[in-house]
Amino acid sequence: SESSSLGDLENTDSFYGGEACSVIANLDETIKRIDDFLLFERQFLHGDIVCLASDSQGQPGKVFNVEMTVNMETVDGRKIENADCKNLQRIRSVSADDYVVRGPWLGKVEKTVDHLTVLFDDGTLSHFSADGAEKIISLSQDVVEDSLQPLYPGQRVSVEFPSLKRSARWLCGVLRKNRKEQQGTVLDVDTGVAFIHWLFCADISSEKDCVPSSRQDSKNLTVLSAFPHASWQLGDWCMLPLERETNQNFQNAAVIVKTKTKVDVMWQDGSRSLGLDSCLLLPVNMIEAHDFWPDAFVSEKGTSDDRNFPRYGIVRSVDAREQTAEVKWCKPSSLSCIDFEETVSCYELVEHPGYSFCLGEAVYRVGEEKNGESSSYFGNVFGFRNGYVEVKWADGLTIEVAPYEISRINSDENASAFLQDGVENEEDVKQSFMNSFSSITTGLFDFLRKSYAKAVDDDGKYICEEEDESLKPPAMAPCSSEKRGSFLQFDMVSDFSDHHFAEASGMEEAQVRRSWLKTVHNEWSSLAKDLPETIYVRAYEGRIDLLRAAIVGTQGTPYHDGLFFFDIRLPLEYPNEPPKVHYNSFGLRINPNLYESGEICLSLLNTWTGSESEAWNSKSSSLIQLLLSLQALVLNEKPYFNEAGYDSLMGKAEGEKNAVRYNENALLVNCRSMLCHLNKPPKNFEALVTEHFRSRCRNILTACRAYLNGAPVCNPFSVECCERQRSSTGFRIGISKLHAKLLEAFLEKGFDC
Known part of the structure; x- marks a missing residue:
């Protein structure tokens, strides 16, 4: 009937409607839990570089304090909100990847074994x-x-x-006979045994051979951590304090489901912002070498290679826009003996190599005396104050020490000690090594000098240069002295003793084939005929696999009027493999692609992963192409964008601002490089260096004076550019000092300035 049908429909609606409500309610709760878990905020650590999200182009700052609260959920489903992380404990006292201390030894935990106590349902208690x-x-x-x-x-x-082997130790009761399985509740978990990889011994008087055992009881270890409360992350398990009003005999464990972070920031100008929500900040991932912050320890450029630093500086404040810093200078062994305070260019400063401490970094004390009341050898950098470093030692004491009383723990500690033990630097090591084997290298050079005249054809038969006119050195291309000066674009020389690859071996291990000699001959011919006016090359009679090139910096770039030298070696596999190239840097970093070590990062040399069209091609690539690429693509107008990943910032405000600052620093380094070349020109290029700077000294000094008046880098004589964008004060301070040094060097050489 109709009434019964309606009744059935109501019952059906009631049943399914109730089920639907239950499903929807559960679904809403599940979605809320997922949202709460996924709704995490940005976290920052001590020492992170940040900027305001509302002013990403403003001055950056450094995080010097982190306060964190968390929401948690316990194992029994209770929810706890806004818990202070300083009240939380780790479940295990020692975990894998922790750095730990035992006496004078520092190590890293590789593996741990848990010890746990279980209360079984029958009242028995076991530890295993x-x-x-x-x-x-x-x-x-x-x-x-x-x-x-x-x-x-x-x-x-x-x-x-x-049934047979049991490791459990029964603290209360015994395991019932024939009982193979029991259920219970874990009362306590902690690390029982830790396996340590020992890294460093801070006590120089102790026996280095007496390395502690890798297997250690966790009770004998101290975890080295400066800010454990700021390292909690979503999903971490932690321990809550035992609640007194409950009858529980174990601490509650909970998992972190949400974090809330507030940070204190020290800005470059010395001001501080306290208690900032992390959502108001953005991380700064691109830090330049001339970016500094208050309390940083610095030294002056030009003294970083000297192990006896005349003084070190403490940065008071930085003007990020003008690239200047207020610095207090101190004697190397006394904070109380202050030279003076001054405003210096950020481009003239470098991080002090011995005092470049970071917040949270592990350090050890230098010398045998204890630091105050602490007896620990190791600690973490906890903060900076008035030129002192606050160190939280492994025994829990926090003490202020002078920067020269502690040292960083470096992986190359042994190498540094070797270099300091009677040998000044790496070049001296190389020189002493080569002196020991001078007779061997002399014999090798004699062989290589003859390699051009003694070769084999593709059938393995020996040939001589007299038998094949194509193997003779190319005739030098005519050169107008009025147009290019008296220094030839391409020429053959004999002395290769200062060439970077002079000691390279390999040619004596295989016979030099005719095809390789023809390839080298063709390269020489191309260089003799097609070199542009601003590139000069020298080949070596005794080492046909070596060349040296000089490139003149292009106008409109921060490298204008500079000279840049590259040592080249052609391997036996050439041209199937690209040449080996070394930049003569004088220890200066002038370009993202050119390192202080002389290494060159370039797709054409297969030292950087680029597109297939940019890589070396044995059929089409040549030395001319390489030299033009170095001049046009590396030493270009905006080298900042050569850095990997920075090309995406081209045209953006942040990228263009950084590019201008990079150009300022590059031009200052270019001027320092000029002084180096004037003082020590490469062999066989002495005449070029003299001729180049004699003809350009007036232009160089005039450009420096234009920069002093505020002209932007790369365009010292452009009025339009000068009005649109003036150079920074820090750049002008640096160029004023270099102008005086260049003038003195030019006059000393007898140039008409």
Whole structure:
């Protein structure tokens, strides 16, 4: 009937409607939990460089304090909000990847073994190792699974006991006979045994051979950590303080489901912002070498290679726009002996190589005396104050020390010690090595000098240069002295003793084939005929695999009027493999592609991964192409964008601002490079250096004076550019000092300035 049908429909609606409401309610709760878990905010650590999200082009700052609160969910489903992370504890006192201290030794934890205590449902209590014969199975439904730390207090577990071997130690009661499985609750979990890779010994008087055992009881170890409260992340398990009003005999474990971070920031100008929400800040990932912050320890450029630093500086404040810094200068062994305070160019400063400490970094004390009341050898940098470093030592004491009383823990400590022990630097090491084997290298050079006249054809038969006119050195291309000066674009010379690859071996290991000689001959011919006016090359009679090139910096770039020298070696596999190229840097970093070590990062040399069209091609690539690429693509107008990943910033405000600052620094380095070349010109290019700077000295000095008046880098004589964008004060301070040095060097050489 109609009434019964309506009744059935109502019952159906009631049943399914109730089920639907239940499903929707559960779904809403699930979605809310997912949203809460995924709604995480940006976290910052001590020492991170940040800027305001509302002013990303403003001055950057450094995080010097972090306060964190978290929301958690306990194993029994309770929710705790806004818990202070300083009240939280780690479940395990020692974990994998922790840095730990035992006496004068520092090590890194590679593996740990848990020891746990379980209260079984029958009232028995057992303590055993997680790597024992017992099989432990979790019965709890975890909020978040953690494969690295699967056990925690309050967790319900099932323990399967083997019939023969048992490692469990019964603290209360005994295991019933023939009972192979029991269920219970984990009361306590901690690291029992840790396996350590020992890294460093801070006590120079101790026996270095007496390295502690890799297997250590965790009770004998101290974890080295300066800011443990600021390192919590989503999904981490932690321990809550034991609640007194409950009858629980174990601490509550909880998982972090949400974080809230506030940070204190020290800005470059010395001002501070306290308690900033992390959502108001953005991370700054691109830090330039001339970016500094208050309390940083610095030294002057030009003294960083000197191991006896005349003084060091403490940065008071920085003007990011003008690239200047207020610096207090101190004697190297006394903070109380202050030279003076002055405003200096940021381009003239470098991080002090011995005092470049970072917040949280591990350090050890230098010397045998204890630091105040602390007896620890190791600690973490906790802060900076008035030229002192605050160190939190492993025993928990925080003490202020002078920067020369502590040292960083470097991986190349042994190498540094070797260099300091009677040998001044790496070049001296090379020189002493080569002196020991001078007779061997002399014999090798004699062989290589004859390699051009003694070769084999593709059938393996020896030939001589007299038998094949194509193997003779090319005739020098005519050169107008009025147009190019008296220094030839291409020429053959004999002395290659200062060439970077002079000691390179390899040619004596295989016979030099005719095809390789023809390739070299063709390259020489091309260089003799087609070199542009601003590139000069020398080949070597005794080493036909070596060349040296000089490139003149192009006008309109920060490299204008400069000279840049490159040492080239053609391997036996050439042209199937690209040439080896070394930049003569004088220890200066002038370009993102040209390193202080002389290494060159370039796709054409296969030292950088680029597109296939940019890589070396044995059929089409040549030395001419390489030299033109170095001049046009590397020493270009905006070298900042040569840095990997920075090309995406081209045309953007941040990128263009950084490019201008990079150009200012590059031009200052270019001027320093000029002084180096005037003082020590490369062999066989002495005449070029003299001729080049004699003809350009007036232009160089005039450009310096234009820069002093505010002209932008690359365009010293452009009125339009000068009105649109003036150079920074820091750049003008640097160029004023270099102008005086260049003038003095030019006059000393007898140039008409």
